[in-house]
Amino acid sequence: MHGGRRLARRLGVGALAALVLAVGAGIPVYVLPATDPVPEHADAVLVLGPPTRARTELGRDLVEAGVADTLVISVWASDLAAAPGENDVVACDEPDMDVICFTADPGTTQGEARALADDARADHWGSVVVITQTPHIARARLLLGRCFDGELSMVSSGEPYTFGDWAYEYVYQTGAFVKALADPAC
DSSP states (O other): OHHHHHHHHHHHHHHHHHHHHHHHHHIIIIISOOOOOOOSOOSEEEEOSSOOHHHHHHHHHHHHTTSOSEEEEEOOHHHHHSOTTTOSSOOTTOTTSEEEEEOOSSSSHHHHHHHHHHHHHHHTOOEEEEEEOGGGHHHHHHHHHHHOOSEEEEEEOOOOOOHHHHHHHHHHHHHHHHHHHHOOOO
């Protein structure tokens, strides 16, 4: 009987050690990813979806500050179908700035990366400021960098997270990273 308890204890300690290692390994990737300073000028500011209030407001602020002339926002199809004024988060109809709203196909970061590459080729962009949530920065940099040859400046929207949000993001982003590493295409 003592052997069974000893085995259970070892398994428990091993599982706890594995969890601590996984969380520790994720800190520099999800919690403290490498971000970039906002450049003085870029060709566009890209807000990755979903277009939360924090992301779209930061995007608007950067364009209004003269960092770029164009604000690009990845939106859901339902955002584009909303009547004017119905969705106060998405800024597709800003009267005083050049705004491009698009729905990625597929509706993933990889789809957003492909859309960025298409817009960059069409408009001759060489530099883009990218706004997303902190846990998404490293993976977004990887995927966007595969499709866009220009300079990416990755900026966090600074959205707050609860413990539950962080737990979800660790699991989600890890799975998405595995998928991204398994498929190296743009």
